[in-house]
Amino acid sequence: MRLARRDFLSLAGGAIGGVALGNVTLRGLSRLNEALAPESALYPGEEKIAYSICSMCSGGCGLRVRTVGGKAVKVDGNPSYPVNRGGVCPRAQALLQWVYHPDRVLSPRRRSKPDQPWETISWEEAVNTLAVTLRRLRAADQQNRLLVISGRGSGLVTQLCSSFLSVYGGNPLFCLPSGMETTQQALELMAGRPETSEGGAYRLAYDLENSRYVLNFGCDLLEGWGTPGHTLRLFGRWRDSSRGRRTTLIHFGSRPSVSAVRADEWVPMEVGTYGAAALGIAFVLISEDLYNREFVANSTSGFEDWTDAAGRQHIGFRRWVREEYRLSVVSEMTGIPSETLVRVAREFASGPGAVALGPRQSPTQPGRLSDALAIQALNALVGSVGAKGGVTLVPDRGWPLPAQDAGGIQPSPSLEKMLSLLEQSPEVLVLDEAAWLFDVLDTAHLDMLRRIPMVVTTSSLEDATTSMATLALPDCSPLEKWAEGQSPSVYPYELLGLTEPVLSPRGESRPWTEILLALAQATDPAIAAKFPWKDLPALLRANADQVASRQNGYLFGAEVDEQWQRLLERSGWWGPDWNSAEQFWEQFRTKGGWWDPVGWPAEPQRSFSTPSGRFEFYSLKLDELLRARGGIRAASQLPPDWDRQILPHHAALLPPTDPKQFELVLEPYEPLTFFGGGMRELPFLQQISGPYGGPKGWQSWIELSEEDARHRGIQGEDMVWVESARGRIRRRARVLEGAMPGVVGAPLGGPPQEGRWAVPEDSLAEILVPISDPVLEVRSHTVTRVNIYKV
Ligand code: SF4
Incomplete structure (x- = not known):
């Protein structure tokens, strides 16, 4: 059968x-790994421990590196680095194979076409080769024929590159998406943008360390969601019996992923029905009166039926869910038994610290807005938006790049937009750590890439980007340069990491940051004037001075000291660890970084920066956006089922x-x-x-x-x-x-x-x-x- x-x-x-x-x-070392073994064997000489920051993904975890005789022999997590506190994911264990890879690209190279042999050139020739073309495009007002695609996460180097493009003119930097963009937009539509003082940037953050019950709608939590080093550490804490409480993880999804299998419960479901499942749980919360009545009554809008200023009647979220997402209907859509939805809903609502994550999201697979709206509605029903253990949007100042007129971060275009820019035949394409791009390009797009006259790669390994390139500007490995980090994806606190080089660069490789500074000098005096730092340490020092002047936060230290500092600050006491910018700089780079662990809302959020000042089950911003897109000027032009598009709903995938x-x-x-x-x-x-x-x-x-x-x-x-x-x-x-x-x-x-x-x-x-x-x-x-x- x-x-x-x-x-x-x-x-x-x-x-x-x-x-x-x-x-x-783990199968142990195979012959492939044995090929690299001589490079990572023990060497005679002095043993040292140094600190660095991982850039094997955008997470930027703190590293502790053991060197013997000037060779790195072991990489662990830095116990003082708040993001990962001594843990690292398996990717970091491969870092030494990057440093000592037998095929490292160790000097700049040039060739006329991708099928021609490489010619090794000096750094001066390499930077000039690119600068000459950039100057010509700028003189012809064709700056938009330069496209830069990056695989780096947020950080100083990304901000510097974005600023360079902003001053140069033309296309903004395209960065690898974090995968959180859709959830962030859903929360922004319903809860509004946070108040920010500098730059206006903000990001999605979860207080998962304090969550009691996590409903996970499809996110691969243990396989690369958010910042793997941070998420894996949290997962360990959720199960740490010495904490005196256990965080329950329920995974909804269609695939027996590692996250599904390691969860307390895996709820298999039909593909692409996360929104329906969330609304089924909302149905139980509303029908059984389990939702947070105080939060919903005082801090939300659109829960009950309402009438807008033009006199138009709108269906409230309560009636919408009760009429459209009855358990039998949701069970039919999702394949989840009704009794499972009821049980999970009751557990979810049984105390504070419940949070819903999702929908399934990763850099190349952003979830859908309709699902994300339904999941955020669930968070609002239990009062977890802006509350301990919940979700919120936090200001994201990042590195305070000096000389603000050098141009701030511009929003990255979407993957769709990036592909359309590729189709417009750029003359120069710079691929900065962008091998990920080749996972989403089909043959037609690869052919487009081959037709671009100048493809530049910063890769230090022979990879898909070097095979397409005509100019190679090899970056160093993370251990061979000043490393900087900042708050990674979904991390709840503001943080900046900084470490000095652990090793001397192999060959002639150079940090991309320094290449960018040299490029600014070589391209145009007007651009050079915006980037006056002679090298990366000078740029970092200028940034550090600005952080010191903020007069908040702490330099990294032992976890127990930080808990004491947090307690004092919450009671209204704060004293700086430094007396001068000079002292801050010295300690910043020796302790590995600075953070402000008190940033998460201490009290549940009560008002929101939406048009109504409340969390909106019916997002007025989304209503405005869709009216503008449809050219709808008068309420009389709205279709009768207009509310369906705005309210959280299930849409067939x-x-x-x-x-x-x-x-x-x-x-x-x-x-x-x-x-x-x-x-x-x-x-x-x-x-x-x-x-x-x-x-x-x-x-x-x-x-x-x-x-x-x-x-x-x-x-x-x-x-x-x-x-x-x-x-x-x-x-x-x-x-x-x-x-x-x-x-x-x-x-x-x-x-x-x-x-x-x-x-x-x-x-x-x-x-x-x-x-x-x-x-x-x-x-x-x-x-x-x-x-x-x-x-
Ligand atoms: S999660 Fe952390 S340790 Fe793992 S690759 Fe990313 S930055 Fe490195």
Whole structure:
């Protein structure tokens, strides 16, 4: 008998947790890793411990590095660094393989075309080669023919690059999305922008350390959500019995991911129904009177039916949910049994510190706004917006780049916009740590890239960006330069990290920051005047002076001292750790950074910076945005079902298709080891990425359920075709115990395509059908209908 998806959903749940992914294990060093072993062996000489900041992803965790005889031999977490407090994710363990990689690009290079051999050149020639072209474009008023794409997270180098582009004119910097943009926009629409004093920047933050109950709608918490080093540390604390309380984690999702399996309970559900599930839980909270009545009555609007200034009647959130999202309806949409929704809702509402995360989000797969609105409505119902253990938007000042007129951060265009800029034939494309881009580019886009006259890479490894480039400006590894960090994604406090170089740079590699300063000098005196620092330490010192003058926060120290300082500050006492800018600078770089741990709202937020001054279940900003987009000027022009578009709702994710044509739904995911793209040239990361690593290199796979495999005569390790409306690719099959029938998973990205350990294979991007959010118009590769059959 064939097990249908519906049967699976009713049988499954937490019971399946713990069986999946059982064969994803650390396999130890293989021959690939042995190739690098001589470089990381012990060396005679003095042993030292130094501190640095990881840039293997945008998280920027603090590192503790052991060196022997001038060689780095071990990397751990820095116990004083508040983001990760001594922990690191597996990616950081591969850092030494980056430093000592046998194929490191160690000097600037140039060539006429990508298929021509490289010529090694001096830094002066390299910077001038780029500066001459930039000058010519500027003289012809064609600055928009320069496009810079970065894979770095927020930080001083990103701000400097963005400022350079702002002064140069033309396109803003495109950065790898954090994946949190949709959730942030939903919260901004419903709760308003926070008050900010400098620059106006802000970001999404969760107080997960103090959360009691976490409802996770599909986020891969343990595989690269937010800042992995921080999230993994939190996960350990949630289960730390010495805290005296345990945080419960409930995972809603369609794939037996590591996060689903390690959660207290996995609630399997139909793909793309997060909004419906959240509204089903809202239905229980409202029907059973379990919601936070005080917060809803005093601090929200749109909960009850209301009439606007033009006299138009609107349905309130309460009636909307009770009429449209009854349990039987939600259960039918999501496949989640009604009793599960009721039980989870009651637990969620049973005390403070409950928070809902999601929808499923990652840098290349932003969730949908309609789902995010429903999830934020859930947070409002339990009073967790701007409250301890909850979610809020916090000011994000970051590094106070001196000379504000050098131009601040401009908003990055969306992935959609970036692809359209690529289509407009830029003359110069700079790829700064941007190997992630190749996970989302199909053959047509790669051909566009090949037609760009000058492609510049900052990569220090032979990767997809160097294969396309005609000019290589190799950056150092993080251990070979001044490292700086700032508050990473979803982190609740303001923080700036700073460390000196641990090692001398290998070869002629140089920090990208210094290349940018040299480029400003070489391009135009008017631009150079905005960037007067002679090198990176001079720039960092100027920034440090500004932080010192803020007169708040603390230099990093032992956790126990910080808790005492926090207590004092909450009681109205604060005393600086420094007496002068000079003293601040000395301690800033030796202690590793500065932070302000008192920033999270001490008292629950009561008023919001929305048009109504309250949290809005019916976002007036969204109403205004959609009216403007539709050219609607008068209320009489609004369609009768207008409120449906504004209120949190479920929207079908996949376009209707003949189910016989494509029976399965493919959900790509980003494994932790390749989170944010790049670094797949490192053998250790290849090795721990999945079941098909080995001496010949890593191979991508497709995960399918035992039922779907049996039905197609497929066994584990068979080669299969995965076919969508866009084409077909080959993959090795992985039959996954616990996987839902009808849903297949696949890692986004694959083995290296360049270098000595390259494993050529079809790109998943060739078959993914992009989906665009109807409101935000943001492109994502969330799900695609496919068929699978044996090769
Ligand atoms: S989470 Fe990112 S920054 Fe932190 S250790 Fe891992 S790779 Fe490095």
